[in-house]
Amino acid sequence: MATARRPEKPSRVPDNPIPSSSPAFGTPVHPINPRRTAPIRAPPALKPAAKPTVLPILLPPATLRPLAFRTFTKKHNLTLTSSALGALATFIGRHCGSGWREEGLAEKVLEEVAKSWKKCSSQVIVEGDGDTLRNIVRTLEGSMSGGRIVQGSNLSRQGSFNFSLDANGHVSGPLGGARPALESQSSFGISSLDVEDNGEEEDLLTDPREWTKVIDALEQPELVYNVSQRHFDKSTSKPTLFPPPSHKTELFRQRYHIVHQRILRNETFQTPTFSATRSAVLNRTGSISTSQTNTITPIANLLGRSGSTHLLLGMLTVSPTGSLSLSDLTGAIALDLQHARPVPENGAYFAPGMIVLVDGSYEESYGDPTAGSNSTLGGTGGIGGTIGGKFIGFSVGHPPCERRSTTVGGVVDKDDKLSGPAFGWTDFLGVGSERATGARMNRIASKLLPPTTSHNVVVASDLHLDIPTTLSALRTLLRTYSPDPSDPHPTYPLAIILMGNFSSKASLAGVPGAGSIEYKEHFDALASVLSEFQQLIAHTSLVFVPGDNDAWPSAFSAGAATPLPRKPVPALFTNRIRRAVAEANREVWGAGKAKGKEGEVIWTSNPSRLSWFGVKGEMAIIRDDIAGRLHRTSIRFGKPEEDQHEEEMPDASAIPQLEESQDAMDVDLHQAPALNPPLNQELDSDTQTARALTRTLLSQSHLSPFPLSVRPLHWDYAHTLSLYPLPTALLVADTDAPAFVVKYCGCTVMNPGPIDESGGRGRREGRARWVEYDVGKGVGVVRSEE
Structure with missing residues (x-):
């Protein structure tokens, strides 16, 4: 009996099925007609969740401004423009709705935008007109649902967004990788130490020397301070030895801008708030005044204010008439320092070319042509030139110094957070910024620089190879750091x-006995001395810094001051030393060299920088007779009168001082009986010179605070002499100054003095003097051996 055939049920397959080649799936032989299919009803548990709807609102930018200020400025050190704030307000109002405040939706969105901006741009100004913010918002829009950022979407919760750059340098969109492509760009504050940010690479680099880097002055990046936006920008112009004349003016303008913005962050120049604020001011008697807030007056604003007292910030210059004057960006005025006192007394040098603070009173000339300097704008003067009258100074002082932790950070508080630095995301040397690589470098340094082991940098100066006693002194130095063969765990210096x-x-200047042949023979003799200590030179780095008597500049300067920075000694004269180090590596390490651990020789410029572990530490190196130049050009102040003018002169000085007074410096003078004598004991001349030289250089934030006529500079490379931010250590090889080690404002300033302590006269031959600096502990000491 034939049974009725039931009608076939439509197959439950999705529309437009994609045939599968896997045997686990029933792939039909013939395509299924879409008209005969019916949509599949998913089980209740597999139903897609209904996407919550958000009712858009109109969010005014002024309403969002307080929350955006806390997130971008207070937390991430970013500044929002009006266009960027408007764009974010529109986006949050559209996608977060009325819950932007009560549910905290806007705060999470702003947090992700701030993180993404830091990864995509090195600018601290968040602009809404460019493509960067537009692409960030577009990517965030696809990762939001119901006003919230969905977990597991295109957004990475740990690293925020991942972006790539196109050929024009614009953000092109998110990537699928877990690491941002921008981390390879040095302009974003990421370390350029040729190592990857992963644990495997860190385990392979176990030698601290592999984390050190010598930065040549000609390779150091140039940063220009942006006054309007208050941050540093990378220079867009390529430096050259033949720049236009405008670069000469910009050289001094940049120095003034850096010192000025540094002063305005000092607590004594902060405007008092409703809360009780203290402004510490040191007067001549050493007491502290807590009721004064200092204000800098532009020189042009002195017009019409005769008889009033002001605090000026400007550069000491010599006018065409030969008188001393003070100039800033608004004008210049003649100075009368007949009764002025330096702050502190005998604690610093004041010379033309330095930016100083002058506290005093202004006296207008009222058309008297004999008063003041030669005013080009008449008796009352005018903006842009030398104004009439004169400024009678009561006290003159250097701008207060700023610690490195205040500038770039690096100090961790009790909550394991960096204290708010001024420029934490700025990469000044091309080795990374503190905020980008500081935590990682501190972790590696703490592992490779244990406190129980010394990791020293040895410094010797005035290595006159044409004097036989100098080579004897060098042998003494090298013998001191050569390990004992019986020592199973020898220690070597990181660098010499x-x-x-x-x-x-x-x-090469026509001096008898100083030609090119003799000059090369001197380095050949140095190579012979180094070959005697193969174990030492195969485990350390030899760094050579030239002076004014070295080739090639000495060929036309005849030993006079050559323009800084200057290039290294040419390889034509130093090939024998390179071969000596290469031979020592072959003898010690054999055919299978341990990569990164063999010895090396580096010929660098003057000045140069030595950095270790990226932003962990930095040493500025310069060979120059700074003390002698200061003695020749500095201002001589008159001695104070005991009985006269005591009532006329004010008791307190408006020049602010630091927490470290002159007597609080840590001084280590070679063979000094009392390193820190009592307050009632007068300091010897060597101690005063060491302290004054240290305070002058660090307060000026420059290695050459002189006019170009006194110390010539290459205009486009003058930024390499800047000491801002303050380095961890400063090495000043100065023949005219005593050998010393001074620690001031967290910076260790060292001068090794000549290596040959006998002075080349044959007495005490072989006695050497040098400076030893421990990079792990930040402590330097002057050593002397025979």
Whole structure:
């Protein structure tokens, strides 16, 4: 009996099925007609969740401003423009709705936008007109549902967004990788130490020398301070040895801008708030005043204010008439320092070319042509030139110094957070910024620099190779750091820095006995000495810094001051030393060299920088006779009168001082009986010179605070002499200053003095003097051995 055939039920397959080649699936032989299919009803548990709807609102930018200010400015050190704030307000109002405040939706969105901006741009100004913010918002829009950021979407919760750059440098969109592509760009504050940010690479680099880097002055990036936006920008112009004349003016303008913005962050220049604020001011008697807030007056604003007292910030200059004047960006005025006192007394140098603070009173000339300097704008003067009258100074002082932790951070508080630095995301040397790589570098440094082991940098100066006693002193130094063969765990210095002049006479300048042949023979003799200590030179780095008597600049300067920075000694004269180090590596390490651990020789510029572990530490190195130049050009102040003018002169000085007074410096003078004498004991001349030189250089934030006529500079490379931010250590090889180690404002300033302590006269031959600096502990000491 034939049974009725039931009608076939439509197959439950989705529309437009995609045939599968897997045997686990029943792939039909013939395509299924879409008209015969019916949509599949998913089980209740598999139903897609209904997407919550958000009712858009109109959110005014002024209403969002307080929350955006707390997120971008207070937390991430970013500044929002009006266009960016308007764009974010529109986006949050559209996608977060009325719950932007009560449910905290807007705060999470702003947090992600701030993180993404830091990864995509090195600018601290968040602009809404460019493509960067537009792409960030577009990516965030696809990751939001119901006003919230969905977990597991295109947004990475740990690293925020991942973006790539196109050929024009614009953000092109998110990537699927877990690491941002921008981390390879040095302009974003990421370390450029040729290592990857992963644990495997860190385990392979176990030698601290692999984390050190010598930065040549000609390779140091140039940053220009942006006054309007108050941050540093990378220079867009390529430096050259023949720049236009406008770069000469910009050289001094940048120095003034850096000092000025540094002063305005000092607590003594902060405007008092409703809460009780203290402004510490040191007067001549040493007491502290807590009721004064200092204000800097532009020189142009002195017009019409005769008889009033002001605090000026400007550069000391010598006018065409020969009188001393003070100039800033608004004008210049003649100075009368007949009764002025330096702050502190005998604690610093004041010379033309330095930016100083002057506290005093203004006296207008009222058309008297004999008063003041030669005013080009008449008796009352005018903006842009030398104004009439004169400024009678009561006290003159250097701008207060700023610690490195205040500038770039690096200090961790009790909550394991960095204290708010001024420029934490700025990469000043091309080795990374503190906020980008500081935590990682501190972790690696704490592992590779244990406190129980010394990791020293040895510095010797004035290595006159044409004097036989100098080579004997060098043997003494190298013998001191050569390990005992019986020692199972020998320690070697991280680097040995040998500084010029490498000739006591100007080489290649026509001086008898100082030609090119003799100059090369001197370095060949140095190579012979180094070959005697193969174990040492195969485990350390030799760094050579030239002086004014070295080739090639000495060929036309005859030993005079050559323009800074200057290039290294040419390889034509130093090939024998390179071969000596290469031979020592072959003898010690054999055919299978341990990568990164063998010895190396580096010929660098003057000045240069030595950094270790990225932003962990930095040493500025310069070979120059700064103390002698200061003695020749500094201002001589008159002695104070005991009985006269005591009532006329004010008791307190408006020049602010630091927490470290002159007597609080940590001084280590070679063979000094009392490193820190009592307050009632007068300091010796060597201690005063060391302290004054240290305070002058660090307060000026520059290695050459002189006019170009006194110390010539290459205009486009003058930024390499800047000491802002303050380095961890400063090495000043100065023949005219005593050998010393001074720690001031967290910076260790060292001067090794000549390596040959006998002075080349044959007495005490072989006695050497140098400076030893421990990079792990930040402590330096002057050593002397025989």
